[in-house]
Amino acid sequence: MIKQNDPLANYLHLKPRIDGAVTRVLSSGHYILGQETEAFEREFAEYLGGGYCVGVANGTEALFLALKACGVGPGNEVITVSHTAVATVASIQMCGATPVMVDIDAKTYTIDCGQVSRALTSRTKAIVPVHLYGQPADMEPLITLAERHGVYLIEDCAQAHGATYQGRKAGTFGHAAAFSFYPTKNMGCLGDGGAVVTRDRILYDRLLGLRQYGWDENRISITQGFNSRLDELQAAILRVKLKYLDKSNERRARLAQAYNGLLDGLPLDLPREVLGVTHVYHQYVIGCQEEPIRDELLSFLYENQVQCAIHYPVPVHLQRGYARTPPVSLPVTEQTARRIVSLPMYPELKMEQVEEVSNRIYDFFHRSAR
Numbered sequence: 001m002i003k004q005n006d007p008l009a010n011y012l013h014l015k016p017r018i019d020g021a022v023t024r025v026l027s028s029g030h031y032i033l034g035q036e037t038e039a040f041e042r043e044f045a046e047y048l049g050g051g052y053c054v055g056v057a058n059g060t061e062a063l064f065l066a067l068k069a070c071g072v073g074p075g076n077e078v079i080t081v082s083h084t085a086v087a088t089v090a091s092i093q094m095c096g097a098t099p100v101m102v103d104i105d106a107k108t109y110t111i112d113c114g115q116v117s118r119a120l121t122s123r124t125k126a127i128v129p130v131h132l133y134g135q136p137a138d139m140e141p142l143i144t145l146a147e148r149h150g151v152y153l154i155e156d157c158a159q160a161h162g163a164t165y166q167g168r169k170a171g172t173f174g175h176a177a178a179f180s181f182y183p184t185k186n187m188g189c190l191g192d193g194g195a196v197v198t199r200d201r202i203l204y205d206r207l208l209g210l211r212q213y214g215w216d217e218n219r220i221s222i223t224q225g226f227n228s229r230l231d232e233l234q235a236a237i238l239r240v241k242l243k244y245l246d247k248s249n250e251r252r253a254r255l256a257q258a259y260n261g262l263l264d265g266l267p268l269d270l271p272r273e274v275l276g277v278t279h280v281y282h283q284y285v286i287g288c289q290e291e292p293i294r295d296e297l298l299s300f301l302y303e304n305q306v307q308c309a310i311h312y313p314v315p316v317h318l319q320r321g322y323a324r325t326p327p328v329s330l331p332v333t334e335q336t337a338r339r340i341v342s343l344p345m346y347p348e349l350k351m352e353q354v355e356e357v358s359n360r361i362y363d364f365f366h367r368s369a370r
Contacts, residue, residue, distance in 0.1 A: 002344050002353050004307045007183040009348035011190065014240055018190070021236035028232070033212070036235040043242055044195060048169045051199035054207040055230030059158045059180020062194035063091035065228060066176040067126060069196070069206040070152040072097050076125035080156075081111050082315040083333045084130045087180075088156050089316045097125065101317045103330045107272050109285070110137035112332070117145060126152040131160035131170050133311070134186065134252070134282035135274065139165050139173045146174075154178065159282035161186040162249045166276050171197050176207075181234065184346075186249060186282050187241045189234040251347040252281040255354055259284055259343065262358035266365050269339075283311055284345040291338035298341060300364045306357050309342040 011018060025036060041053040056062050072078060074096035080088055082101040092099040102115035111129045127146055129137035139155075146153040153174035157163075160170040161179065171177035181193035196207050209215060214225030256279070260270055269287030273279045288294040301308050315333045316322050344357055 001305045001307055002349075002357060003346075004309045004342060004344050005184045005346050006348060007188060007190075007346075009346065010188070013348055014244065017240045018237055021240050022233060025232045025236045031232045033229055034232050036232040036239065037230050040230075040235040040239050040242070041195070043239060045197060047242060047245075048171055048197060051172070051197055052201070052204035054196045054204065054211060055235060056194045056196060056211050057228040057230065058192040059178060059182060059194040060087040060091050060094075061226070061228040062178035062180065062196045063088065063128070063154070063156060064094045065207055065210050065226070066154050066178050066196045066198075067091060067095045067097070067128075068210055069198075069203045070126055070154065070175060072125045072152070075123065077121060077123040078126045078128055079116055079119050079124060080128040081130055081132075081333070082317040082328075082330050083109060083312065083336060084132065084156070084316065085158065085312065086316055086319065086322065087158070088128060088130055089322050091178075092128070093322070098123075099322070100124070101324070101328060101330065103332045104336065105138075106332050106336070108135060108137075108274060109133065109336060110135060111142075113138055113141040113145070116142065120145065120149055120151070124149065124151050126154055128154050128156055129174075130156040130158075131163060133271070133285050134159055134163055134280040135271075136160060136163050136165040136170045136277055138274070143173060152176075158182075158185065160280060161282075162245050162278075163280045164278040172199070175200060176203055181238055186252070186280055187238065187245050189237045189241070191231075191234055193230050193234040193238065195230065248347040249280040252345065253279070255345060255347075255349055255351070256281045256284050258351060258354045259358060262355060263361060266361065268361075281345055283342045285311065285340050285342050287336070287339045288341065289339070294339055294341060297361070297364055301357070301360055304360045304363075306360055307344065310337075310340060311342045313337060 045053040072095045076097040078092045079100045089099045155174045155177035157171045158180035163170040176198040179195045181189040211228045214221040214223035
């Protein structure tokens with residue numbers, strides 16, 4: 001079976017270095033918020049081009065704490081998308097705020113800036129664009145909107161480690177940005193982990209308190225806080241992974257280019273790279289013309305030992321736990337969810353496996369044509 005993602009392969013590829021980092025931590029006797037976490041925070045901030053980084057327990061809490069640091073709470077609205085992992089919307093509701101979900105661009109699958117403009121109200125406190133599948137959202141108009149209306153701009157970078165927009169790294173455009181280090185991410189640890197990055201010293205100081213009970217340097221809670229800490233083991237593993245992130249992303253891009261060439265001419269929507277953007281292909285997502293075709297293709301590929309996925313099969317606004325009253329209609333999001341397929345994509349995927357997947361897709365469409 002050709003896997004859709006394979007974190008084990010990534011571990012095995014870096015096994016001696018990761019094992020060495022783990023042994024270093026185990027031998028240190030310090031396992032929470034120590035030198036490894038401090039070093040990772042510094043190195044990741046430098047990788048992104050400066051500013052501050054705060055390591056936290058996971059990507060959901062990274063976005064939650066970023067929102068809290070910006071003062072988002074009950075009575076506020078936060079504009080984001082429904083075509084995303086549930087974590088994006090869950091983090092907003094964790095703050096007690098109301099998520100306002102808008103539609104996406106049909107070509108890039110990222111937030112439709114025109115929809116954001118129409119959704120802004122006096123209650124809007126923040127905008128959360130999601131850099132989906134490894135491609136940054138169109139940030140320039142969002143920056144303009146945020147500045148004009150005096151709202152916070154917080155980037156969801158869970159799928160965009162190392163991606164760029166107009167020459168700058170994703171995560172450096174908003175007031176803050178949230179990263180996830182879940183094992184399947186472009187830079188994943190071997191457990192849960194996350195980080196918030198910001199260039200604002202005031203937000204940075206708030207985040208340091210929020211992640212650990214609101215403590216000051218004497219462990220006195222000067223404000224209310226939480227328990228959301230990146231542990232030393234994961235930080236040490238991430239320090240190893242960070243050194244290989246750009247090379248890993250380059251490999252993903254080569255695999256995507258191979259898919260593009262092999263699938264060209266089939267009745268599929270292939271990923272579109274926007275001018276001025278570096279796509280890092282967290283996922284390689286194709287679009288079928290109709291839902292029945294998509295479902296038949298998924299079954300055919302599985303029967304032929306190719307594992308695929310759908311990111312995401314049910315938009316958040318249609319899931320019972322997060323549905324709005326009255327219901328919201330997001331036609332592009334809903335149509336997209338019925339058509340998309342995520343093909344196998346990870347750095348250790350072999351080029352011959354890409355050819356095998358593409359050949360099976362070719363067989364499916366030519367069999368269907370007969």
